Amino acid sequence: MLIRFWGTRGSLPVSAKAAAIRDKVVGALLAAEGRRFADAAEAEAFVDDELPFSTAQTYGGATSCVEIEADPDAFIICDMGSGLREFGLESMRHCAAGHPRVYHFFLSHLHWDHIMGFPFFVPAFVPGTKIVIHTGHADAEQALRRQQEEISFPVPFDYLRADFEFRTLEAGTTYRIGAVEVSLIEQHHSHSSYGFRFVGPDGKTAVYSTDSEHKIDDMEGEADVVAFFADADLVVCDTMYSLADSVSMKEDWGHSSNIVVIDLCHEAAAKRLALFHHEPTYSDADIARMHSESIRYEELTRGSAPLEVLCAYDGLEIEV
Amino acid sequence: MAGGDLGWTVDSRGTARVVAALGRIDERTSAAFGEGLAAEVAAAADDGKTLVVIDLAGIEYMSSRGLRGLTLAQRRATERNVTVVLARPGETMREILAISRYDMVFKVHETIEAALAG
Numbered sequence: 001m002l003i004r005f006w007g008t009r010g011s012l013p014v015s016a017k018a019a020a021i022r023d024k025v026v027g028a029l030l031a032a033e034g035r036r037f038a039d040a041a042e043a044e045a046f047v048d049d050e051l052p053f054s055t056a057q058t059y060g061g062a063t064s065c066v067e068i069e070a071d072p073d074a075f076i077i078c079d080m081g082s083g084l085r086e087f088g089l090e091s092m093r094h095c096a097a098g099h100p101r102v103y104h105f106f107l108s109h110l111h112w113d114h115i116m117g118f119p120f121f122v123p124a125f126v127p128g129t130k131i132v133i134h135t136g137h138a139d140a141e142q143a144l145r146r147q148q149e150e151i152s153f154p155v156p157f158d159y160l161r162a163d164f165e166f167r168t169l170e171a172g173t174t175y176r177i178g179a180v181e182v183s184l185i186e187q188h189h190s191h192s193s194y195g196f197r198f199v200g201p202d203g204k205t206a207v208y209s210t211d212s213e214h215k216i217d218d219m220e221g222e223a224d225v226v227a228f229f230a231d232a233d234l235v236v237c238d239t240m241y242s243l244a245d246s247v248s249m250k251e252d253w254g255h256s257s258n259i260v261v262i263d264l265c266h267e268a269a270a271k272r273l274a275l276f277h278h279e280p281t282y283s284d285a286d287i288a289r290m291h292s293e294s295i296r297y298e299e300l301t302r303g304s305a306p307l308e309v310l311c312a313y314d315g316l317e318i319e320v
Numbered sequence: 321m322a323g324g325d326l327g328w329t330v331d332s333r334g335t336a337r338v339v340a341a342l343g344r345i346d347e348r349t350s351a352a353f354g355e356g357l358a359a360e361v362a363a364a365a366d367d368g369k370t371l372v373v374i375d376l377a378g379i380e381y382m383s384s385r386g387l388r389g390l391t392l393a394q395r396r397a398t399e400r401n402v403t404v405v406l407a408r409p410g411e412t413m414r415e416i417l418a419i420s421r422y423d424m425v426f427k428v429h430e431t432i433e434a435a436l437a438g
Binding site for chain 2 (some may be wrong): 216217219220242243244245247248257258259260262263267293294296297300301303
């Protein structure tokens, strides 16, 4: 099972401004300390091995869209954030090479940042494409049609030529969908959100849990979340806020913190965690700091087996 | 005395109640810690105190549930016009307060005396 991140930003797409790129170039030049590179390969090795990620690259700014490559006969995609546009184009290249034109979407919920990529999903315009949209929400079709009404978008939903199917799934039930087993859990978020647990044909497990607030007045209820994460090979989790923010100014905004999620993963004996749904106001340096602090917190609170803490970025691939 | 199987001491100092827990505040002990704090805040208010100092010197580490217990105690205290402050965090607790940004929502003092002095 391969997890590929097409969009990792929370709430709103962002892009690096000119000044941010300039700062990265300045940082790289200073780190190079005047050295010369014989060729591009040598320069690339310097960039990859000696520069911090936040200097050499970027976490990206597309909103939630995560591909789970586990089924040779269908694409599996979690959420339709702005990262979906690029995934759609890439998937069409695979289809041109013979991949079946079948897409299974799993929608955590229907908020803007999780569906905004859909009007730009080119495969939806192609006859012969099968698109199945799975979610715990019975109003998913309404949400997708509404964002393509004339007041919001020039191309109406009915113009799309793919064959659509909307499937409402029940939390607590396990479904076999193509080559994977999928179950879902309802989460605390405005209009509810759903986390998904995928078990691949090789038995590997990946959990996608975003836009989930772990309420301060319902900590006993976290036992259900721990059970849902249990022994997962990878948990992709909303870690948008600091704990202090999540219990103060941003309480009830529907998001989690890095340290609550680390505690849940520890309790669940999960093997790896990918920090996800990054705060849009965060720079690359801010996200890198949050990542290093998360690694440190994991070390400080580790009971037995270590939890590997990764930080998702647009373009990251994780082999599970 | 409160706090389940945690080591727990309480000291009355003028208008303040100084509460100290001992050990690790994790998923096993956090509920008792939270209940203990709530009881101490109520006791302080009933006793006419205006300040609760939570002495962290004996706390090995605190998970997010323990930290959230601090917030719940702070909320209860605010309802009763009692202020909650933290004192004497060890190196690990200091790191956890910084990582969680709890050092921005609680006043953290180096000594009990400093906490009492405000």
